[in-house]
Amino acid sequence: MLLSVEGLQVEIKARSGTLQVVRNVTLSVRSGSWLGLVGESGSGKSILALAILRLLPPAATITSGSVVYQDRNLLKLSEAEMEKVRGQDISVVFQNALTALNPLFTTGEQVADIYRFHQRASTEEAREKAVAMFGALGLSDPESTARMYPHQLSGGMAQRVMIAMALLGSPRLLIADDPTSTLDATIQAQVLDVLVDQVSQRRMSMLLISRDIRLVSALCSEIAVMRAGEIVESGRVGDILSGPTHPYTMQLLRDADLKMQESSPGV
Amino acid sequence: MRATRLRPVWYLLKRLGAVCLVLFGISSVTFLVTRVLGNPVYLLVGHQKSPEIISNMIHRMGLDRPLHEQYFRYLWSVAHGDLGVSRYTFRPVWDDIAFRLPATLELVFFAMTLIVLVGIPLGILAAWKRGTWLDHLVQAMSQLGASVPNFWLGLLLIYFLFYIVPVFPPPLGRLDDPGQAPSAVTGLLLVDSLLAGDLGALFSALKHLVLPAVTLAAGAAPATMQITRDSLIQILSSDFIRTPLAYGMDKRRVYFRYALKNTLVPVTTVLAMTMGFLMSGTVLVETVYSWPGLGMYAVSAMSHFDYEPIIAVVLLSAFFYALAYLVADFSHFVIDPRLRVR
Amino acid sequence: MTISGNFAVSAALGRWRRLQALLLSPPAIVLGVLVMLALLAPLLTPYDPVTPFPADRLQPPSPRHWFGTDPLGMDVFSRVLYATRVDLTAAVASVLLGIFVGAPLGALAGYVRGWLDEVLTRCTEIMQAFPQILFAMAIFAAVGSSLKNLIFILAFFNVPVYLRMVRSSALPLRESEFVLAARCAGHSTFSLVIKHILPNTLVPIFSQFSLSIAYAIQMIAGLSFIGLGVHVPQAEWGSMINLGAGYVIFGKWWAAFFPGLAAFVASFALNGLGRRLKELLVR
Numbered sequence: 001m002l003l004s005v006e007g008l009q010v011e012i013k014a015r016s017g018t019l020q021v022v023r024n025v026t027l028s029v030r031s032g033s034w035l036g037l038v039g040e041s042g043s044g045k046s047i048l049a050l051a052i053l054r055l056l057p058p059a060a061t062i063t064s065g066s067v068v069y070q071d072r073n074l075l076k077l078s079e080a081e082m083e084k085v086r087g088q089d090i091s092v093v094f095q096n097a098l099t100a101l102n103p104l105f106t107t108g109e110q111v112a113d114i115y116r117f118h119q120r121a122s123t124e125e126a127r128e129k130a131v132a133m134f135g136a137l138g139l140s141d142p143e144s145t146a147r148m149y150p151h152q153l154s155g156g157m158a159q160r161v162m163i164a165m166a167l168l169g170s171p172r173l174l175i176a177d178d179p180t181s182t183l184d185a186t187i188q189a190q191v192l193d194v195l196v197d198q199v200s201q202r203r204m205s206m207l208l209i210s211r212d213i214r215l216v217s218a219l220c221s222e223i224a225v226m227r228a229g230e231i232v233e234s235g236r237v238g239d240i241l242s243g244p245t246h247p248y249t250m251q252l253l254r255d256a257d258l259k260m261q262e263s264s265p266g267v
Numbered sequence: 268m269r270a271t272r273l274r275p276v277w278y279l280l281k282r283l284g285a286v287c288l289v290l291f292g293i294s295s296v297t298f299l300v301t302r303v304l305g306n307p308v309y310l311l312v313g314h315q316k317s318p319e320i321i322s323n324m325i326h327r328m329g330l331d332r333p334l335h336e337q338y339f340r341y342l343w344s345v346a347h348g349d350l351g352v353s354r355y356t357f358r359p360v361w362d363d364i365a366f367r368l369p370a371t372l373e374l375v376f377f378a379m380t381l382i383v384l385v386g387i388p389l390g391i392l393a394a395w396k397r398g399t400w401l402d403h404l405v406q407a408m409s410q411l412g413a414s415v416p417n418f419w420l421g422l423l424l425i426y427f428l429f430y431i432v433p434v435f436p437p438p439l440g441r442l443d444d445p446g447q448a449p450s451a452v453t454g455l456l457l458v459d460s461l462l463a464g465d466l467g468a469l470f471s472a473l474k475h476l477v478l479p480a481v482t483l484a485a486g487a488a489p490a491t492m493q494i495t496r497d498s499l500i501q502i503l504s505s506d507f508i509r510t511p512l513a514y515g516m517d518k519r520r521v522y523f524r525y526a527l528k529n530t531l532v533p534v535t536t537v538l539a540m541t542m543g544f545l546m547s548g549t550v551l552v553e554t555v556y557s558w559p560g561l562g563m564y565a566v567s568a569m570s571h572f573d574y575e576p577i578i579a580v581v582l583l584s585a586f587f588y589a590l591a592y593l594v595a596d597f598s599h600f601v602i603d604p605r606l607r608v609r
Numbered sequence: 610m611t612i613s614g615n616f617a618v619s620a621a622l623g624r625w626r627r628l629q630a631l632l633l634s635p636p637a638i639v640l641g642v643l644v645m646l647a648l649l650a651p652l653l654t655p656y657d658p659v660t661p662f663p664a665d666r667l668q669p670p671s672p673r674h675w676f677g678t679d680p681l682g683m684d685v686f687s688r689v690l691y692a693t694r695v696d697l698t699a700a701v702a703s704v705l706l707g708i709f710v711g712a713p714l715g716a717l718a719g720y721v722r723g724w725l726d727e728v729l730t731r732c733t734e735i736m737q738a739f740p741q742i743l744f745a746m747a748i749f750a751a752v753g754s755s756l757k758n759l760i761f762i763l764a765f766f767n768v769p770v771y772l773r774m775v776r777s778s779a780l781p782l783r784e785s786e787f788v789l790a791a792r793c794a795g796h797s798t799f800s801l802v803i804k805h806i807l808p809n810t811l812v813p814i815f816s817q818f819s820l821s822i823a824y825a826i827q828m829i830a831g832l833s834f835i836g837l838g839v840h841v842p843q844a845e846w847g848s849m850i851n852l853g854a855g856y857v858i859f860g861k862w863w864a865a866f867f868p869g870l871a872a873f874v875a876s877f878a879l880n881g882l883g884r885r886l887k888e889l890l891v892r
Contacts, residue, residue: 087515419869
């Protein structure tokens, strides 16, 4: 088991009191496999992703549970040790790439910085590596893209830049938090293709978070359904689709028009 | 998406145009208010004087001309640097101002330096160490400072640091002895005494500058600290700061390499705003310390109902204020690439 | 039920409790004391605040004169109490006036948009660009200095603040359902603005109100300090500080100290109250 989350609880302190946003969540990702996490907005999926990497905002705290990555409980690591995990063991791709990039620096600078930080390369090497990554991710004219500022990019280009940054450290596990929902429908497929391509080439594991159960069922081998902070159902995709046990899962499947019959041909 | 690069010169011109518009607006409003709302003649002469004297004065002051004619004459003279003649000192206002401007400039710049060296770093520190005792201390200081009437603070400083413990000289001017003054090149004592190599005068000038500058800075610092802190906190919690952290970069490097540059934008705006606070503040601070600058000039003009100097001082400070904003705008243009797109 | 649903329920209960905490907080208590002192001034002061006793000039604080006497021989304690009335009333009056003018204009600007909005916005920009004390001085030189004029000038400075505040609250309301419904029902623009838009923009005004009064107190004190507004011998904090200022270098601190202390305490309490109100209402 690559990543094993057990009984994780996260609460957020608001003006009116504290709120449990992640309740007793248990899920796991096997080495080399992809787990899909499905739920609506507000179900706590993104908080869960941030909690795993210990990137929570100051108002949120992890109150109990464990996050075990390769036999180490990440919650017990020091900040310095955690910094080593981020980017090099576990990486994340955020939902909104355009706001996730610093408007005052070029994309090339930002990506090269990450590379130099992981690898101790020279400025020139890092820049070349960044440009090479951009090319590999399907950005046309990677040289000039590297010289652009984030506001000059389209959503799809920005997301590819993010993917580049995420993969630079050669992580084993990628957490993809709804990476395409802010993009145009036509671009979504392209970016998704690139992501899937890279992750499989590198034989990485992935935790794919999404609102779209169809997407998740198509790409992942296992699935977990999240609602109001709790995992209501989880298991292999085939099992869940053919025989969902929780009413919420059934609702999701109905809304997505996706009910697999046991002996449905060609699926 | 391509960017059409906006040339810096064109941008600067646009902002300059906006500044001129604002100055135009201010001078117009000032004019309207003083000529329309009040009748300076009565204030000067009183209601008891005979009607002939009054109408004579009105004619001499040009107040019997039609309003729009007065307005154009006013604009014309301002545009040509003719700010009228003081009815009290009997000198052209422009000369009076040129004579007193260095004193105020020295005070304002010294205070601004204090704010930049102390106020802004404290704001940054408070944001970084958000929620800790340091943050609360800085915020408390800022809240306290914002409630203290800064001329009263000046008096307190005089009492404790001159009367009780004579660390600083009495608040009676810029130098121990007027004869000490170095030959006036710029009028700025610090500069002139350096140029003349007169260390005695330099030291004396510095000693006299400290308390007034601290008082002035203390009036503007709270807002500066608070806004710097708030801006930096907002930046620190933004998505683009989270990104390098998410890929393993340590906080220190992220803050120094990225966050500080992002903070430059709101900080330059804050500094321009501070300039405005400081200029308003000189009026009170100069009065407390008998500092011979524009503030005292305006106050004494006011007590003599001599309103040309006051209007001139209003225009001048509005000009400096606008200039400060222009500098801030231009630095934004340089720092933030998003502003370079048409 | 999603997470945001859970929030709403606990928010309502919390707000009431926090209001109670607010009324009992230190700033509120201090303000309450100040207001009481101001109201009860005639009962609490043994001396008439405007009668000079030349024989008793500049006496230090003593059991007879708790805050000492000023250069004209008047009892500082009595004057500070009476001055509380003047300063607080003037500050409140000027801010209220500013709100009465600025808020409807802001609501109008935010709802109607168009050229009116443009003009008003440019005007507020220009007004807020003024160096305030200097501009006040210019006006005083033209219209003469009196408390009434002081209140009007400060009201003028408050107008753009509330205009912008109400305008930004009013902007999103333009498209809201109840407004569209009222428009369909045939309400005129004027009544729409006054009866529907304005009441919904009032919440942020409350916290700003307290902060504005704190600032007004300082402006009043500052302007009176340089001789504008109130005339000697009427009791007012700023002019009292002016009276006593020249004697500080001789060690006679009390005449300038106590009125300033009063202004500071009042301003600090109002700022504290305003901050708490802001926290309470932002949500």
